[in-house]
Amino acid sequence: MVEVRPLTPSIGAEIIGADIRQEADFEIVRQAFTDHSVIAIRDQELTPDDQIEFAERFGPINVNRFFKKHDTHPKVALVLKEADQSKAIGEQWHTDHSYDDEPAMCSILHAIETPPVGGDTVFASMSAAYEALSDKFAEMIDGLNAWHSSRHVFGAAAADSENSKTGRIENPALAKQDALHPVVITHPLSGRKGIYVNPEFTTRIDGWTEAESASVLRFLYEHCAKPDFHCRVSYRPGTVTMWDNRATWHKAINDYAGHRRLMHRITVEGCSLNR
Numbered sequence: 192m193v194e195v196r197p198l199t200p201s202i203g204a205e206i207i208g209a210d211i212r213q214e215a216d217f218e219i220v221r222q223a224f225t226d227h228s229v230i231a232i233r234d235q236e237l238t239p240d241d242q243i244e245f246a247e248r249f250g251p252i253n254v255n256r257f258f259k260k261h262d263t264h265p266k267v268a269l270v271l272k273e274a275d276q277s278k279a280i281g282e283q284w285h286t287d288h289s290y291d292d293e294p295a296m297c298s299i300l301h302a303i304e305t306p307p308v309g310g311d312t313v314f315a316s317m318s319a320a321y322e323a324l325s326d327k328f329a330e331m332i333d334g335l336n337a338w339h340s341s342r343h344v345f346g347a348a349a350a351d352s353e354n355s356k357t358g359r360i361e362n363p364a365l366a367k368q369d370a371l372h373p374v375v376i377t378h379p380l381s382g383r384k385g386i387y388v389n390p391e392f393t394t395r396i397d398g399w400t401e402a403e404s405a406s407v408l409r410f411l412y413e414h415c416a417k418p419d420f421h422c423r424v425s426y427r428p429g430t431v432t433m434w435d436n437r438a439t440w441h442k443a444i445n446d447y448a449g450h451r452r453l454m455h456r457i458t459v460e461g462c463s464l465n466r
């Protein structure tokens with residue numbers, strides 16, 4: 192019997208008793224993903240081929256240009272931190288692939304090796320954050336667009352980072368994406384409005400001065416970082432966490448010094464975003 196347990200009223204659910212290799216469990220998993228934006232499916236026994244097959248039920252796989260790839264399954268990206276490394280991948284709040292014209296729909300993270308404690312991911316609901324704004328402020332940002340870029344995160348400027356030097360992030364020459372998206376989008380599945388800017392990849396609000404843009408983005412980032420809009424997923428090997436990049440932010444908590452953490456990640460193609 193498959194059980195879906197919400198983690199908070201606004202975001203996240205844990206799924207117990209499912210086997211995502213089984214067709215029979217797919218519909219309940221898909222519905223939970225639509226309803227909760229983040230799902231942590233416990234106790235899966237998956238090969239990389241199983242994870243690829245599950246991801247492809249949602250759409251074509253978007254092979255990440257920058258993450259180190261699995262040796263035999265290049266559609267699977269490695270999210271790795273060795274015991275002697277200090278930086279984790281994805282420590283800052285972000286939305287995967289917001290620098291693409293058609294940002295990834297979802298990311299699917301399969302926990303392979305986890306620290307004894309720590310190494311959680313925190314998620315934020317962008318629709319809950321939007322709905323908590325005053326009507327007048329929401330009206331003001333509703334008409335805006337913002338630029339997003341991969342250049343400052345994955346390009347030459349990042350060559351000195353530990354993630355690049357250890358080969359966990361690669362291909363700086365491919366970091367050429369700049370994309371313009373509405374600051375507030377209507378979610379393609381749920382129809383809910385949500386904030387679509389993030390501290391990692393958003394560079395500025397289109398048509399505003401640097402100071403105007405920085406000031407409003409800072410306010411939005413502080414607002415979305417309130418724990419009221421968050422859920423937190425902890426892992427054990429076999430947990431598969433899937434999140435909707437059009438509805439959430441996430442950040443990896445780097446609190447497990449001295450331990451190895453290895454995740455297999457797949458991102459699924461999305462669509463262009465509209466207000």
Ligand code: SIN
Pocket residue numbers: 270280281287298310311312441442443444454456
């Ligand atoms: C990511 O940012 O895609 C990875 C998140 C995590 O490792 O917790």
